[in-house]
Amino acid sequence: MSELQKASVHNHTELPARPDLIRLLIGICGIGSSGPLIALSAMPVPTLIFWRNLGGSLMTFPFALRHSLHRTGVKWAILAGVVLSIHFIGFFFSMRMTSVTAGTAIVATQPIFAAFFVKLTGGHIPAKAWFGMLISFSGVLLVTGIDLHLDRRSFLGDLSALISGALAAAYMLIGSRAQQTLATTSYTTICYFVCAITALPIALISGNEIIHFVAREWWILLGLIIGAQILGHTMFNITLKRVSPAVVSMIVFFEVPVAALLSLIFKIGKQPTFSIIPGVILILLGCILVVLRTRPESVMVEE
Numbered sequence: 001m002s003e004l005q006k007a008s009v010h011n012h013t014e015l016p017a018r019p020d021l022i023r024l025l026i027g028i029c030g031i032g033s034s035g036p037l038i039a040l041s042a043m044p045v046p047t048l049i050f051w052r053n054l055g056g057s058l059m060t061f062p063f064a065l066r067h068s069l070h071r072t073g074v075k076w077a078i079l080a081g082v083v084l085s086i087h088f089i090g091f092f093f094s095m096r097m098t099s100v101t102a103g104t105a106i107v108a109t110q111p112i113f114a115a116f117f118v119k120l121t122g123g124h125i126p127a128k129a130w131f132g133m134l135i136s137f138s139g140v141l142l143v144t145g146i147d148l149h150l151d152r153r154s155f156l157g158d159l160s161a162l163i164s165g166a167l168a169a170a171y172m173l174i175g176s177r178a179q180q181t182l183a184t185t186s187y188t189t190i191c192y193f194v195c196a197i198t199a200l201p202i203a204l205i206s207g208n209e210i211i212h213f214v215a216r217e218w219w220i221l222l223g224l225i226i227g228a229q230i231l232g233h234t235m236f237n238i239t240l241k242r243v244s245p246a247v248v249s250m251i252v253f254f255e256v257p258v259a260a261l262l263s264l265i266f267k268i269g270k271q272p273t274f275s276i277i278p279g280v281i282l283i284l285l286g287c288i289l290v291v292l293r294t295r296p297e298s299v300m301v302e303e
Contacts, residue, residue: 030232032258046203076178081194090164097157106161113169136286142279
């Protein structure tokens with residue numbers, strides 16, 4: 001990684017360059033399809049995680065063969081795979097237990113956790129960025145509608161989503177560290193494969209079916225692999241070469257309106273009310289404030 005790339009990665013509020021903005025836009029559409037597809041699928045959660053990540057690993061493997069491996073990077077990639085697997089378990093269960101909109105909105109607290117992790121590791125987050133995160137988080141609270149009439153199942157789904165958001169932030173930070181010495185395709189191949197083999201024993205021990213599913217389930221799985229895994233996670237991982245994980249995590253906030261729109265159009269899962277619109281607007285405004293409000297030269301860059 002060049003010195004310019006390192007400086008960009010450690011600049012936790014700088015607006016990404018146009019090519020990375022395009023990749024992030026594609027990534028948002030990709031992961032935005034994840035929640036609705038998971039809600040549609042009847043495949044057991046650990047099994048779905050196994051096949052989705054195995055498929056993603058196999059798709060990036062041919063491109064990874066062109067690059068050499070670095071021991072330190074491989075260690076970080078393995079850790080990222082384990083964290084990603086636990087993140088997926090929480091996220092997938094939340095999609096089955098609460099509404100797609102509520103679950104994705106709570107998972108969108110990821111950048112809040114990312115900012116804390118960046119701060120803990122010595123990074124600098126400007127005051128205006130924290131203000132933007134608070135605005136977005138207030139939007140998350142409005143979208144989720146954390147009210148007293150939610151049933152126990154929805155509450156557990158919300159809790160799973162919150163834990164999943166923290167793990168997603170950790171996954172982004174670990175992935176950024178891994179890609180300092182690994183090519184993105186090498187990183188994703190290792191990370192997704194480790195995620196898959198972490199989920200497989202859980203599926204087997206739980207007595208879940210692994211292979212025998214109707215064609216509809218395999219089509220949903222293919223949609224998850226191509227959309228959420230390749231066009232979603234992999235696009236985000238590519239940008240981590242140059243863009244701070246804090247910024248990438250903040251961009252993930254846009255997953256909320258995409259997933260909400262898809263679930264409303266196709267009537268997937270529990271249907272939220274139109275009262276979520278003000279919350280979605282706050283989420284988007286907070287994202288824009290964090291990414292745009294600070295001039296690059298005012299941000300502390302780690303050496």
